[in-house]
Amino acid sequence: MQFSESWLRTLVDPDLSTDALAHALTMSGLEVEETDPVAPPFTGVVVAKVLEVARHPDADRLNVCQVDAGTGETLTIVCGAPNVAPGIKVPCATVGAALPPAEAGGAPFQIKIGKLRGVQSFGMLCSARELKLSEDHAGLMILPEDAPVGMNIREYLDLDDTIFVVKLTPNKADCLSLLGVAREVAAITGAPLKDLPGQGAQASTIADTLPVRISSPDGCGRFGGRIIRRVNAAAPSPRWMVERLERAGQRSISALVDITNYVMLELGQPLHVYDLNRLQGGIDVRFGRAGETLKLLNEQTVTLDETTLAITDASGPIGLAGIMGGDSTKAGLETQNIFLEGAFFFPQAIQGRARKYNFTSDASHRFERGVDFAGNVRALERATQLVLDICGGQAGPLEDQIAKLPERQPVKMRVARAVKILGVPVSEQEMSAIFTRLGLAFTLTDGVFEVTPPSYRFDIEIEEDLIEEIARIYGFDRIPANPPVAASEMRPTQESRRSQHAVRHAVAARDYHETVGFSFVDVEWEADFAGNDNPIKLLNPIASHLAVMRSTLIGSLIATARYNLNRKASRVRVFEIGRTYHRDNTVASGELSVGGYRQPLTVAALAYGPVLEEQWGAAARQVDFFDVKGDLEALLAPRAARFVKAEHPALHPGRSAAIEVDGKRVGFIGELHPRWQQKYDLPQAPVLFEIEAEALFGRDVASYEDISKFPPVTRDLALVVDQAQPVQVLLDAMLAARHDDPACSVVQSVRLFDEFRPKAGAASGSLGAQDKSVAFRVTLQDPSGTLQDETVQGAINALVQRVEGFGARLRA
Structure with missing residues (x-):
């Protein structure tokens, strides 16, 4: 979420500096990632009016301008911008002004009296890029005609402003608007929340309405809208609106689009404008049907199915509900009659649908998380006021159909439980004050709060949610970081297991x-x-x-x-x-x-x-x-x-x-x-x-064994077996003999070290065509004395007898 501080302060104005306000928001759980100034520091730039323009006598691309900068005398300024013309108002850097450096970390650019091809220049007419307001350097920055000459440009354009970039957690959908953030600031600081402009109902001057039907109440709970005729869609958006949109990360497109984006950012309610003349019959909100297609405003054509909620008319789908409108009914600069729509769609009906079509939108981002289901009428009235003020026109009555709204179940919170989790003794009175500041209706009975979440809070469902609200507004920085009081216990290490x-x-x-x-x-x-x-x-x-x-x-x-x-x-x-x-x-x-x-x-x-x-x-x-x-x-x-x-x-x-x-x-x-x-x-x-x-x-625990003082004896056994006989069987039999046969008790290890097979289909010496020779090295040792030859031979004979049962014989 991105917005300008000046816009926020029109809704709530706490007695805090920019840094203190950012810290307070962060400590309440709304992490402020960045606070960036709208414009870099510069001085000496004022609003000026170009009175005359004449060609420079010695330069084809330069003009000599006579400029009124509100200083009481006309200034001569040499300018090379292609769009300079008599009568326009532009930013003018007067002599002594300090402009932003051309490169980061450089020194400010000082404006002095200078000579350009023999003509003295007493200042500089500026482009937006030279003031580091944008990358536009095609010409001078043209100001509105009503800009007061001589006024400091920073004051006129409200450049002493700060852009807040807030990192919201997914559950804080109520703060995806200026109103939501203002509510939080009011709750945190105690500053009063100001009345929003345009909250009253707009008078109807025509009786025209559009039939609307909600066929899928499980997807669309509420649908409102009104007809506005004879609007001037090509009217320019006012400068204050364009500035606020740009500082919120939205570019200005057209007056109607700017108005819907502005209201969405201000109140959190996505809106949509239809060209009334392009609609065929009334509107029906229903789930899509297999095989239906729709071309969206982003020029992407999608195929609908039974899980996709759609806005339709007699021609079929005209928009993806809560996601994006369709191209066939979009309002353009030539549009004269519009239908302004604001609805509530259940989050479950919107979640994952935009991602299924490999895109997202500001509307889906909000509807997926939950939009105030009681706020669409207020947003429609606010948007209607702006349309009438900017584009003119005649508004019809507002039609608001309610099919099904979410039920707000009360959530109980035990005071003792909250105090135990928070670790600080927050009193019932302080908890009551916090809930009141947050706008949460509650009753308190025998140490238990019963809170009914408002229509714009979809994140309050269980007791822990309310405890989190207490912690946020009470202040995480007021909760002491105490060391744990539980007894520490060293756990024993299991030698028989590795981690x-x-x-x-x-x-x-x-x-x-x-x-x-x-x-x-x-x-x-x-x-x-x-x-x-x-x-x-x-x-x-x-x-x-x-x-x-x-x-x-x-x-x-x-x-x-x-x-x-x-x-x-x-x-x-x-x-x-x-x-x-x-x-x-x-x-x-x-x-x-x-x-x-x-x-x-x-x-x-x-x-x-x-x-x-x-x-x-x-x-x-x-x-x-x-x-x-x-x-x-x-x-x-x-x-x-x-x-x-x-x-x-x-x-x-x-x-x-x-x-x-x-x-x-x-x-x-x-x-x-x-x-x-x-x-x-x-x-x-x-x-x-x-x-x-x-x-x-798992691993075996090491056990101690005496090391024999007597030397070991090694013997090699070369055995002939069938090539199909697994060697592992022979090895298992000889190793098992160490425990089963007393004669083999002195055998310490048996290891395969060689294997030989004759060439395919040919015999080799004592080996048949289907035989193979495997050689084992046997290590023998007696911990109680030196091994005698007869003991060694007896152990070897016993091993040979064990493998003879598998068709093995000594190799000749």
């Missing part, structure tokens, strides 16, 4: 960069990367392509990788920690569940490109499955994970695996499926993993 913060740092330490994506994603991502053909849909998505909740983080990582690759990044390593969303009533430890939806916290990472940045110390190669598997194992350490062959919709069927921890499947790892690599235009397949965060949060 999310620790996991995030651990992943980052593996050379991954964290990203944050939306929880709502493209429905195509869900189908591609999760095989989810029934995702959780959003009722009101922020964009059409972000319409469902994600059940996997892979889509966001792929999008991030593509974004970086499109910007010439050759190596991408990213991760994300976030919640995914699933239809499931079963909830595991550490998960959230709301309304039958499971929301586990998930960790996912993606690696693409070279393993290392290019360097002399290591040969360049592309990241592969085992690099990312190593990163994941490091994150899980000291807990061990099993990687089981499995398929996933997003991953390569032969280069992916399921991740199991403590016998539970917790995620997937693998290369991106070639189909998605091609679809998403990736030159190489990235390697990804996605795992439940709970698997990374």
Whole structure:
């Protein structure tokens, strides 16, 4: 919200300086972001009248002007502006004047007596740009004919003014007008609120009316308007109105448009002017019908549906209700008869409609938040007065139809509850005074206020809203900042769990960069990367392509990788920690569940490109499955994970695996499926993993074990098995033998270190065409003594017997 201080002070004029007024507004919750002067400082500029203009004898582009600047004598001023002419009134910088510097931070420009091509000049006639009032430098700034000669231009144009820029929270729709801000200032400072001009009813001089019907009372609760005939739409807008509009961020367009914009800014009620001669029959306010189209004032053509409230006549839609009028009935400079309309539309019927058509308007911004449903008549009377004063004409009777208005339910506030929340002892009398200053009707019974919100306050619905009003007007700066009085308690650290913060740092330490994506994603991502053909849909998505909740983080990582690759990044390593969303009533430890939806916290990472940045110390190669598997194992350490062959919709069927921890499947790892690599235009397949965060949060508590004083013994086992036999099965069998077989109690570890397969379709030595050789390194150690050969051989024989059941044999 932007407005000039001088305009505000016509409605309420507290005895406060500009800075104090801005501070008071900010402390009441209306944050004043900026206070900018209307014009930079300058002196010595007055209103002057050009009496004569003659060509300069020695310069074709210069004129010698005789000027009356109210000094008692005629000044000779040399001027090069193309629009200088006898009889006009312009700003004149007299000798000794100080004009704004040409560049920021420069010195003021001093006006002195000077000679231009041999002719002395006693001043300078100014353009708006030279006074830093606008960027217009096409010629002199022409002033109205009634401008008093000799008057200081700052006083005449009210340049000693300040523009306030207020940052409003969405609930403060009542302050989207000068009247609303004035109410706040009056409540904060106690200054009286002045009477608005034009509050009385305008007399009707003609009996013409326009039939109006409200077919959709759930969308339009009130519709008022009147006919005004024989207006001069080409009449110029008065200077005071143009200045106030410009200082509020609105440019002057035409008298009728300026009047509706002015009343909207002044009273908060959007209005619309129709060309009466272009209307076909009466007006009907109804929801749109499928297939109906409408060309708007912004020249955009939109297609309506059953959720869009429309203003219609016999020809069909002529405007989007509460958003923008239609092009077919707009009032132009040639318009002579108008229909002036002001209505109340329910916020629910307007919210999101303008955004659906990819634009917004001042009207929709207000109606979406709530407009005073009792104020349309006052706004129509005010606009009628301005139309008659500026454009002339004859006004008909004001017709105001009320179909359905919001019900204002009383809201109760307990005094004791308010005092407890505020933390300061505000008395009942002071609370009563605050509600009175805010214009809130109330009753007080046994320490409980019952407040009925006025028609312009849509933000008062619950007890906390009233407590906030007390705090705002009482003054946030009067509420002391006391330290907490609750006892502080140190919480014990769980050694068996890591925090999310620790996991995030651990992943980052593996050379991954964290990203944050939306929880709502493209429905195509869900189908591609999760095989989810029934995702959780959003009722009101922020964009059409972000319409469902994600059940996997892979889509966001792929999008991030593509974004970086499109910007010439050759190596991408990213991760994300976030919640995914699933239809499931079963909830595991550490998960959230709301309304039958499971929301586990998930960790996912993606690696693409070279393993290392290019360097002399290591040969360049592309990241592969085992690099990312190593990163994941490091994150899980000291807990061990099993990687089981499995398929996933997003991953390569032969280069992916399921991740199991403590016998539970917790995620997937693998290369991106070639189909998605091609679809998403990736030159190489990235390697990804996605795992439940709970698997990374848990960790084994360290336990002490004696370090053996006796040397370990290592033995290598080369086994021949069928190529289809998973090595993990052999490894699990040998590790299980350590606990099941006394002979294997001295086995400390078993690790795969080699695998060999003969060429396709050919045997190799003791290996058949369908065989493979796998080599394990077995470490043995006895903490109580040196191992003997027979003990070592017995353990090795026991391990071999364990794997023989899976078709394995020692390699010859």
